[in-house]
Amino acid sequence: MKSRADLVFRILALSTLVFSLGTLAALVIDVLTDGADRLSWSFLTNLASRHPEEAGIFHALAGSIWVIVLTAMLALPLGVSAAVYLEEYGTRSRVARFIEINLANLAAVPSIIYGLLGLGVFVRLMGMGRSVMAGACTLALLVLPVVILSTREALRTVPGSIREGSYALGATRWQTIWHQVLPMAFPGILTGLILSLSRAIGETAPLITLGALTYVPFAPDGIWSPFTVLPIQVFNWVSRPQAAFKENAAAGILVLMGLLLTMNAVAVLLRDRFQRQNRT
Amino acid sequence: MPSSSIRCLALLGALMPAVAACGGSSPSSTGATAIVTLDGSSSVFPISEAVAEEFQRIHPGVRVTVGISGTGGGFQKFCRGETDISDASRPISAPEIAACAQAGVDYVELPIAYDGIAIVVNPKAEWISHISVAELRTLWAPEAQGTVGRWNQVRPGWPDREIHLFGAGVDSGTFDYFTEAVTGKAKSSRGDFTSSEDDNVLVQGISSDELALGFLPFSYYDENRDTLKLVAVDDGKDDNGAGAIAPDAETIRTGAYQPLARPVFIYVSKKAAERNEVRQFVEFYLAEADTLVREVSYVGLPSAAYDLVAERFAKRVGGSLFAGAENTVGVTIEQLLARERAR
Numbered sequence: 001m002k003s004r005a006d007l008v009f010r011i012l013a014l015s016t017l018v019f020s021l022g023t024l025a026a027l028v029i030d031v032l033t034d035g036a037d038r039l040s041w042s043f044l045t046n047l048a049s050r051h052p053e054e055a056g057i058f059h060a061l062a063g064s065i066w067v068i069v070l071t072a073m074l075a076l077p078l079g080v081s082a083a084v085y086l087e088e089y090g091t092r093s094r095v096a097r098f099i100e101i102n103l104a105n106l107a108a109v110p111s112i113i114y115g116l117l118g119l120g121v122f123v124r125l126m127g128m129g130r131s132v133m134a135g136a137c138t139l140a141l142l143v144l145p146v147v148i149l150s151t152r153e154a155l156r157t158v159p160g161s162i163r164e165g166s167y168a169l170g171a172t173r174w175q176t177i178w179h180q181v182l183p184m185a186f187p188g189i190l191t192g193l194i195l196s197l198s199r200a201i202g203e204t205a206p207l208i209t210l211g212a213l214t215y216v217p218f219a220p221d222g223i224w225s226p227f228t229v230l231p232i233q234v235f236n237w238v239s240r241p242q243a244a245f246k247e248n249a250a251a252g253i254l255v256l257m258g259l260l261l262t263m264n265a266v267a268v269l270l271r272d273r274f275q276r277q278n279r280t
Numbered sequence: 281m282p283s284s285s286i287r288c289l290a291l292l293g294a295l296m297p298a299v300a301a302c303g304g305s306s307p308s309s310t311g312a313t314a315i316v317t318l319d320g321s322s323s324v325f326p327i328s329e330a331v332a333e334e335f336q337r338i339h340p341g342v343r344v345t346v347g348i349s350g351t352g353g354g355f356q357k358f359c360r361g362e363t364d365i366s367d368a369s370r371p372i373s374a375p376e377i378a379a380c381a382q383a384g385v386d387y388v389e390l391p392i393a394y395d396g397i398a399i400v401v402n403p404k405a406e407w408i409s410h411i412s413v414a415e416l417r418t419l420w421a422p423e424a425q426g427t428v429g430r431w432n433q434v435r436p437g438w439p440d441r442e443i444h445l446f447g448a449g450v451d452s453g454t455f456d457y458f459t460e461a462v463t464g465k466a467k468s469s470r471g472d473f474t475s476s477e478d479d480n481v482l483v484q485g486i487s488s489d490e491l492a493l494g495f496l497p498f499s500y501y502d503e504n505r506d507t508l509k510l511v512a513v514d515d516g517k518d519d520n521g522a523g524a525i526a527p528d529a530e531t532i533r534t535g536a537y538q539p540l541a542r543p544v545f546i547y548v549s550k551k552a553a554e555r556n557e558v559r560q561f562v563e564f565y566l567a568e569a570d571t572l573v574r575e576v577s578y579v580g581l582p583s584a585a586y587d588l589v590a591e592r593f594a595k596r597v598g599g600s601l602f603a604g605a606e607n608t609v610g611v612t613i614e615q616l617l618a619r620e621r622a623r
Contacts, residue, residue: 050330050576129362130347211319211357215329215346217336226315226345236348239478240326241503241577 028257035250043251047217048233052244057252060233062219063132064259067229068201070136071143076193078140079147080182086148087155088177107145114142115209123210130211133223138206143196150192154185184278187271194267198260204231230256314557319347320354320367321453323395323497324544326576328367331565334572338564342557351453352376355547359383364552365562368545369395369453371602386550389600390562390589392569394579396498396527397458397540399511404490407431407438410512410524413539416462419445419493425470431491445470446485446494449477458495461539483508495540498527499577515539532579544578550596566590 046056090096118138128134158181166176182189207229214236216228230252237249318328325348332344349357351368358366359380372380372389380387399416401408415434418424431438448454450467455475460466476482479500486492487507501508512524521536531537546565552558566589573580581589 048329049333050326211347211349213319213345213347214325215332215344217332217345218343226317239322239480241479241483241497241500243503 031250031253031257034247035252035254038247038251039254043248044255048215052242052248055237055245055248057230057233057248057255059216059219060228060230060252061255061259063216063227064201064229064256066132066220066223066227067135067139067207068197068263070132070223071139071200072193072197074136074140075143075147075196076189079144079193080151080189082144083148083151083155084177084182087152088173088181103145103148107149110205111142111203112205112209114138115206117141118206118210129224130213130226131224132220132227135207135210135212135227135229136223138210139200139203142203142206143193143200146196146199147189147193150195151185151189154188154192155181157188158184183274187274187278190267190271190274194263198263201229201260201263202231202256204229204235207232230259314342314555316342316344316365316558316561317347317363318345318365318367318546319349319357319363321351321369321544322348323369323453324367324392324546326499327393327544327569327573327578328365328546328565330572330576331561331568334568335561335564339557339560342561344561350451355379358387358547358549359385361385361549361551364549364555364558366547368547370456370542371545372547372600377600386598387547388550388553388593388596388598390546390548390566390593391543391581391585391601392546392565392589393544393573393581394532394541395544396532396537396579397454397461397495397542398498398501398527399493399495399513399540400486400501400508401493401511402486402488402490403507403509405493405509408493408511410514412514412524413462413516416513419443420447420459420469420473421463422468422470425472442491444489444492445473446482446492446496447473447475448479448482448496449475452477454479454495454497457542458540498532498579501527502577513537513540529574529579533582541579543581548593550598553593553596562593563590566593 043056044061045058046054047059049055086096086099115138118134118141122128122134122137123130128137162180162184163176166180171179212232213226213228214232216226220227234249234252234256237245237252240246316332318332325346328346332346335344336342346367347354347363351370354363354366354368355372355376356379357363359376359382361383366387372387399411411434419428419434428434429442430440431443432440434443447469448458450469455469456466459469463469474482474485474494476485479496482494482496483500483504486494487504493511501510510526512526514524515538517538520538521531525531525537527537527541532541535541546562548558548562553562566586570580570583570586580586
């Protein structure tokens with residue numbers, strides 16, 4: 001009897017796995033058949049054009065990389081310091097608990113709301129205009145709750161004995177956190193950051209709300225430059241009447257996927273390196 | 281251990297200035313390069329994009345950016361002085377005129393092309409070749425919701441089968457214009473039809489459903505001639521041509537295809553036009569519009585009209601030809617220019 005239930009459950013689990021992977025495979029194959037032919041070096045280096053066969057993705061790719069790197073530079077220090085405060089300093093205070101509840105809620109706020117906030121605060125109030133900086137600040141806010149939550153998880157995995165050992169040797173709290181806790185938690189922090197950035201790189205809604213442009217025939221040349229990103233370019237191509245633009249859209253999706261995989265690969269490499277260092 | 285913490289420190293330290301920059305001072309400009317900024321309607325986007333692309337071949341030093349915020353969103357930014365030129369698929373409205381006036385933004389209104397709305401069905405629907413505006417009203421009026429659902433309710437003789445309606449998304453200028461032309465009031469329509477902001481979804485829906493009828497921008501019919509069947513429209517008036525008329529470049533341009541053809545515009549800020557690059561861009565826009573508009577499946581104005589529009593820009597004639605409140609359905613470019621001459 002027990003073995004039959006076991007078998008049923010195994011089949012159920014397996015079919016769920018096959019179904020979800022199958023959906024993914026179908027999507028990837030569909031995009032590949034549509035877009036693989038369009039992928040070429042010139043597609044990566046050309047700018048947007050009304051002629052589908054001449055159109056390229058350089059401006060959007062460069063825009064995406066600018067935005068995502070800047071987002072990481074903003075979200076990492078802010079997120080890590082917030083998490084360190086919550087986890088190491090303010091665990092028991094009422095304020096910390098209040099912040100904690102808000103963080104959990106913020107993580108579930110639809111991304112377009114962040115776009116509205118970004119438009120009001122960064123673009124208009126702070127006068128950043130529709131620049132790379134405004135986009136990155138908005139996306140940094142978007143990923144911040146996830147970065148903080150995952151950093152806290154990572155900090156919790158650091159055994160208490162390490163902290164106690166450090167205190168026993170006369171280290172201050174700051175020294176303990178900086179020299180012992182953070183380096184040990186760093187691989188986990190990095191994983192959380194990369195996962196949340198992977199979400200941010202596919203975001204279209206907040207950037208469209210912000211007023212990110214559609215036709216920007218140049219790569220950003222600074223943080224105050226106007227910009228566009230891959231998902232916006234893909235969205236624009238999909239909604240064109242000419243069928244040839246759909247191939248471009250598929251190829252654009254492939255480029256976006258490539259960028260995403262590269263980011264994840266870099267994250268895995270970095271994490272492994274830090275883990276090895278920690279062990280020695 | 282020490283080496284890793286040093287690296288960690290270095291990494292965090294390198295990132296800190298960026299945080300400071302986020303809250304710090306903002307730039308007055310993006311540098312020395314000249315930039316022309318356009319934003320607004322998605323239906324005008326392909327034209328502006330084509331012009332921008334060509335313009336930058338001749339003037340590599342000038343950067344032109346085009347955004348899509350919709351006509352209303354575009355005017356919002358334009359009247360705040362955030363953009364130089366606004367793409368619009370309808371004339372500026374009374375509240376927008378007030379907003380621009382309040383902010384002290386003066387503008388020149390320049391019609392640049394025609395956009396037609398095509399009524400299309402599935403190629404298998406051999407019973408229909410034309411439809412009258414009155415029939416369209418029966419079909420799309422708000423009262424029709426839940427009551428008109430079969431072909432023979434619209435015209436006796438059409439099959440006693442369900443009719444499946446498709447239409448452009450309710451936030452689009454196409455929807456606004458269609459409802460204004462057909463039911464007499466913008467945005468007044470039945471709600472039980474398949475709508476999509478992505479017109480390609482409509483093309484797919486109609487081409488796979490024998491009982492479908494829908495409306496979409498003419499350029500989408502133009503690119504999908506083999507999967508869609510065009511329906512001629514009879515406006516019940518004989519002065520622009522008797523009987524039902526199918527849209528094509530000629531009938532849209534001459535105003536024979538009525539009432540589902542409309543002019544589209546760019547609005548240029550007078551202050552921005554003082555800048556050399558903006559003036560050059562607009563002059564280039566008007567000079568090349570005829571060729572480029574056709575290339576992106578829109579219908580150009582009669583060529584004499586482009587000269588008059590260029591003159592309008594040269595003289596920096598302000599204000600709107602439509603004075604905001606007037607109904608613009610069925611206005612041809614000849615009438616537009618006649619109004620201008622009368623001023």
